[in-house]
Amino acid sequence: MPKLLHLSCSPRPDSESSAGARIFIDGFRQVHPDWDIDIMDLWRERMPEFAGPILEAKYARMNGQGFDDQRAGFAEAESMALRLSLADRVLISTPMWNFGIPYKLKQFVDIIVQPGLTFRFNPSQGYIPLLKDRPTLVIIASGSDFSTGMNRGRIDMATPYLREILRFIGINDVRFVAIGPTTGPRQPIEAARGRTSKRLVAMAASF
Template structure:
């Protein structure tokens, strides 16, 4: 059964990014009733801190050294999460923009899965190489400001370039973005932006 992996990054079920994801998934399930949808809620998922044995395991692997027992156990947690991503035929990431970047839970997820031998390999003479195959990936990014039309009052969107680059680093190049914003301020622009984004999401879902 083909699988869509949904990485849900908002702690608020009624947030703009969560609402956008629901619109997309409803249309996707209607168009693809035979697909399995695997949801990773980063605020409920068991994710170890990126410290201690798992950091030691990362550098041990990069140096070609064997794991000790604590390193092996901690690296297995990263492997479990990376496998869920590697098995997905399509990927949906729904996230708010926090302080011009991504939520720390999403950064923690990337820190755990971007591991040598799992999602990339390193050759001292040639550099870094991705290990995942490319797959269609959609990012729903909600922000307080209007980054769609550029009315961001000088604020910089650091979430979009980071997500595009970190996904490219592990092999995922076919990445699209649907921005939802503004989500703060006068109600009329908020509702108009949400309506535009939801219509676009429903359209993308039908052929995703």
């Protein structure tokens, strides 16, 4: 059964990014009723701290050493990376925090971006991604309007970071949908919400 993996990165179930994800998934289900929707809520999912066995295993792998003593701990990272690699489509819904991504999403990235797991290094070729490309949609909600990449001199650092880290592990077919503003006067918020909803419905039909 084909699978859509949804990385849900907001701690608030009623957040704008979560609402956008629901709109997209509802539309996606109508077109793909036979698909499995695997929801990974990063605020409820067990994610190991990037320390101890996982960190030791990473450096052991980087140095070409065995890591039997750290195998059990590293298995958690392997399981999370496998869950991503088995997905035919990926949806990431996240708020923008302090111009970047929430620390839970960064923790997920740090756990799965491992040598020999999602990338490898060859002295003559450099870094080589290990995941196959797949259509990926990233919904980013922010208090301000970052649809042009900048707002009053402030830079959206979440979008370029996610684009680059996904490319690093092999995922290049990535589309971004910005939701904003989500704070301030009601009229701009509702207008942005309406525009985004229409766009997500249209994207769900062909994703």
